[in-house]
Amino acid sequence: MENYEQLIRQLVDAAMAGAGKTGAGCGAGTCADGSDIPVGVSNRHLHLSQQDLNVLFGSGYELTAIKDLGQPGQFACKETLTVCGPKGAIEKVRVLGPVRSRTQVEILAGDGFKLGVKAPVRQSGDLTGTPGVTLVGPKGSVVLTEGTIVAQRHIHMTPAEAERYGVRDGDVVSIDFDTERGGVMRNVLIRATDTSALECHVDTEEANAFGVSSKSHFRIIK
């Protein structure tokens, strides 16, 4: 019977988290509830292999960085492409660098309707069985057989940070935004690697639906 009090305390915490009530989560150096984690809002974008970059922009082409992104070594490029599907096209889709081993197109769920492409919600790099699109650049076109996804919302952090938040790489958590249009996003993936910078990535539709910007804060609900 002596464990009841602890059990009840855990259940009260879980119930309050579900109801959007906030506890005092901030200690020395970090907020254990995640309310110190910056939010990054991603619009549609794509990553290119060097092989596809050569076809689209010319042999040996090098990407032109115009803005560093939150994750170390990642940058937005001057270059944009037209993404085409069977039902429509979207112009000026931003290329992110550096080049990767495989080309990956990250669209918004709404883009899928416009393009006529049923892109699944996937983690970056998990492209098996995803649909293709056609990329059109200034020097050529690439017909992809796969590689189009809607990015699963996720939180980048180091393993040390993960320990502080009580999560591990690959965990799936919920996050609670206390905004005017707020609520809880479930199925948020924890991606903990040594080279990560602390940042939660949601896409523009998710940010708009929740009334969230890069200045917003959330709490992690495990």
Add this chain to the structure above:
Amino acid sequence: MENYEQLIRQLVDAAMAGAGKTGAGCGAGTCADGSDIPVGVSNRHLHLSQQDLNVLFGSGYELTAIKDLGQPGQFACKETLTVCGPKGAIEKVRVLGPVRSRTQVEILAGDGFKLGVKAPVRQSGDLTGTPGVTLVGPKGSVVLTEGTIVAQRHIHMTPAEAERYGVRDGDVVSIDFDTERGGVMRNVLIRATDTSALECHVDTEEANAFGVSSKSHFRIIK
């Protein structure tokens, strides 16, 4: 000590509700938890006064219905307009009928960035202090001084249905979507009138962010 079990049960229920687990909410004729309420997904659209309709489409113009909507007497029209703001324009925005006493433009949060218009999240009809846009039609243009909103998500129902769900007109509830991209939307307005048809209205960004379609179901969390 004998009340601990009941207390724990209540707390488990509350925690499970927060975590998106579903209980047995359906009795005779209705699901008390709201899981029988149809979802309607609204794209950007606008309602026109007869005065503005005259300017945009010609004096004495009558709207052409092409599709009945969920709410009795409401319909989508053949007519579309261009909506313009200081930073951009959106073409082919659908007009909904019938005409109303005031023109009201309901955009997506993302449209606000494209147009350069800071539209607040508001209930339909609550237009005081909202920004204007310029509407361009085949016969003329209308410069609105106000009337642009992002519609607050809401559930239409009759007062009798509200009683069955244990809510009242004007209440604000949360709704829980158990989808792959699911979660909880807070601040969902209950709109109960005698002429309402049972339907939950979210916009396309909200639907996309939650992976929700007109075939989705949710539970009301009060």
